[in-house]
Amino acid sequence: MSAVSRYGAPIGRIAGPFVSPSAAAAARLLKVPTSFGWAVMGVAALSATGAVAWGWQELNTWTFIAVALVVVALPFVLGKLSYRVTLDLARNRVVVGERAVGRVDVENTAKHRLLPARIELPVGQGLASFHLPGLDSGETHEELFTIPTNRRTVLSVGPVRSIRGDALGLLRRQLAWTEAVPLFVHPRTTSLSNSSSGLFRDLDGLPTKDLASDDISFHALREYVPGDDRRYIHWKSSARTGKLMVRQFEETRRSHLAVALSTNPEHYQDDVEFELAISVCGSIALQSLREEKEVTVVTHDNVVPSPTGKRLLDGLAAVDAFDAAFAKPRHSAPGAFAQKVATDVANASVITVIFGGRVDMREIQAAIRKIPHGVRTTVIRCVRDEELGLRSIAGASMLTLGHLEDLSRGVRRVGE
Secondary structure: OOHHHHHHHHHHHHHHHHHHHHHHHHHHHHOOEOHHHHHHHHHHHHHHHHHHHHOOOHHHHHHHHHHHHHHHHHHHOOOOOOEEEEEEEOOOEEEOOOEEEEEEEEEEOOOOOEOOEEEEEEEOOEEEEEEEOOEOOOOEEEEEEEEEOOOOEEEEEOOOEEEEEOOOOOEEEEEEOOOOEEEEEEOOOOOOOOOOHHHHOOOOOOEEEEEEOOOOEEEEEEEOOOOOOHHHEOHHHHHHHOOOEEEEEEEEOOOEEEEEEOOOHHHOOOHHHHHHHHHHHHHHHHHHHHOOOEEEEEEOOOEEOOOOHHHHHHHHHOOOOOOOOOOOOOOOOHHHHHHHHHHHOOOOOEEEEEEEOOOOHHHHHHHHHOOOOOOEEEEEEEOOOOOOEEEEEOOEEEEEEOOHHHHHHHHHHHOO
16 A cells, blocks of 8 residues: 555545635635736736846836736725624515515624725626725614516525725625525416306315215215224114114315416417416416315426415416427427326316417317316416407317406306
C-alpha cells in the first residue's frame, strides 16, 4: 500500500473543512467585481504588461488610473454586515387581480453603525429595489411593498438581498438574508352552491349489483357464516328457520367526479379562453369538495392534487398549457384525452371534460364515445364572449359558455 493511499484519506478528512471554506470564499470573492470591474482590472494588467515589455511609459498612466479606481471602490464593499432581515407577506395566496402586500424589516444587529446599502427583492422574473439608509446599532428599517397580480401564476418572492457597491459599478457585494417564499395567484372562481346538483343528480346513494356485508341498501337475508358481524343478525328470521340469518346489503354508489381540463393550446383560441377553462375547472372541483364528494382533476400532463380546496387552487395556479411546438403529448387529441381520463380515473361516476372554442362537434363526439357507458358525462366548451348554450350530443350534455358568471346558471340547466 502506497503512502498516498495509506495517508491520503486521513489527510483529506483533516484538510477538507479548511479547503472547502477557502474554495467557497474564493468563489464569493470572484463574484465581487462586476463585468465593468473585470474590464478595468484587465486594462490595468494589460497596460502594466505593455509598459514592462515594450517600455511604453505612457501605459503606466492607464495602469495607475485603473488601479486607483479599484482601490477607491474597495471601502464600499469591505466590512462585515450584520442584519436581521424579515420577509413577510400578508397573504401568500391571492386571487388574480388582487394586490399582494408584504413588508421587509431590516435590523442592524451589529454594535456599530452600518453604512447605507441597497436592498433587492426578486419577484418572479422581476426585481424590486429600495434604498436602505445607514442604521445605528439596534435600529430597524421597514419597507412596505405591493405586488400586482395580473395573471394566474406561482411567484417566487425573495430572497431579500443586500447590495453594496461603488458609484461607478466596479465592485458589487451581494448577500442573501432570507429564503424565497411562494406567492400563489389563484384563478377566479364562482360559487355553485345552488346549482351543483346538475352534475351529481341520481348518482349518490344508488344501489349497485355488488353485494356487501354492510351498507345502507338492504338486499336480502342469507345464512350466517363465521366472521359475519353479529350486529346484522336478523333474529326474527333466525327463530323462524332455526338457523342464524344475517342481512345482506347492496353496495351503494358513491359519486366520484373527474374534471378533465385540456391543456392543449390548440384547443383554445387565445389565453382568455384558457383562463376561463381553468376558472370553470376550479369552480366545479371546489364545489365538489365543499359537498365532501371525491374529486380528481386531470390535465394532459398530470393530476392536480385536490385533497383540499387550498391545495387544489395552488395546483391550478401552476397549470400551464403545454408547448405544442416543442413536445406534444400522445393524448393531445380530444378523443385520446378523454380515453386517458376514463382509464386514469376508472372509478369515476361523473366526468366533466373542459375544452376551448377550437374543438369542433366531431371531435367532441369522438371524446364522448371514449367514456364508458353509464358514466354521467358533461362537456364544457369555453368560448370567449359566447352566449350560454346547452345541447345534448352523443348521449352527453354539452354546455357552451363565454363568461364565468354564467357557469352557475349553466350547471343548473344541466340538471333540469
